[in-house]
Amino acid sequence: MDVAIIDYYANHGKSFLHKAKAFWKIIFTAMIIASIIITNDFYLLLGIYIALVTIAVWTKLPVTKILTIAAYPAIFALIFALASWNGSWLRAGVIMLKALSAALTMVILIVTTPYPDIFNVIRPIVPKIISEGLFVTYRSVFILLELTDDLIKGLKVRGGITRRKYINNVKNFSSGIGLLLVRGFDFSEKFYGVMNVRGYGGKISSDNTKTSISRNDVIALIIGILIFAVSLGAVIEKSLLEFSVYILVFSAVALVISSIYVLFDT
């Protein structure tokens, strides 16, 4: 998980999804996740995955990096697929595609939406301690990442992590985590104190939390509705699954055209 890179992408992207409001993007994400949950057809799921890759291309961010981040759950899905193996590659493929597609959907959301915007949308529905905890955790991650970087450099320079001295390495690494905890706590306490002194009352300022709808929001919603409608249609009327291969081909063509367009556009 490259938290810093994800944060950079979310704050510096210029695509229509970056411009869309967090509230509508969460609706868009929920619709795609719902599609993945209700879809059990391999070809349709593959079509959805390729459609998501196409959306990732539209974000104009490094697609390979996004796909790598979103591929994280693949290894666990593989364990699950192997454990339920019955000789059907399609079943294994469905399990893998569900994991990969859901992860890619979430990654598309976070590489196009700064975390505070997402937290602001969910703030009204969660208790105060959780909403504040989310924000302070997010801030603390960056404090710790910086401290971790310094710590690892320090450990290497002073011989704290050396080859073949595994016990020493674990001991030094663990003490390093303890140090991170203690120093991080001091930083976090000061940070929270400063926020309170400056009038923080549980609300994070953001200009991307309004629910009024713009052109970019509509585009995101239409894509979400389209994907959900196809999945729902296939669930209600099984005979529609005969066309799942066409949807797969359509997604693949869209991906190729989008990739060429974005390549020449940038």
Place this chain on the structure above:
Amino acid sequence: MSHLHIPDGVLPGWLVMAGWIVIALILAFSIYRIKNTKLNRKIPLIGIISALMIVCMTIPIIPIAYHINLSVVAGIILGPAVAFISIFIVDLIIAMFGHGGITVVGLNTVVIGTEAFIGFYLFQLFMALIGRDSIMWSSGLAAVISLILSTSILIGVVYVSQINPEIVIGIEEEHPTEAANVGNVPNELVKGINIKSFAKTILILLGIGWILEGIITAFVIKYVSRVRPDLILPERA
């Protein structure tokens, strides 16, 4: 190391819902338990412990997405009630990275929160039995036992779900030709997930992790107890 990395849409809906209901009740109870505590001190501690768990999850120990959780450290330092809140925050954030399904955040929190819950009480028990000088052994043992128990819960959840891909995934109806091949494989595999195979795979993979996490937890707690003993107090419960 005991995450429930089951993909979205594979677990039955009732189990996913049950996970959310259980975690909602636990969180409500946890918030009720700490209602008289000042947030000024709790929030930074929740923030830093949650962030530390997230950062540790970004450092793979073995290149197969193997990482430490620090859930027992969270339990010992925050106490069981606050640890559940912290772990819920961690699970919610990492689910946004695709690390664990977003719909199974409730179940994930139940499993990992159990580590923190059991870890805290075992740590207190061992400290009382072995003595306060044995902080390393107490925390290390508490971590290993908690991880074993939480893994058992993980296997239990998969067992309870009675995942039957023919029903859950519905491949038979959609692709009759593929389904025909199913008839060639042993009956117990056709019924759904092979719980024995799943448990074996999970236990082999996680077994090494328990020991490693136990050692790391022991050293982390030892360090914190030396530098900031006020962070590890029994009354935090």
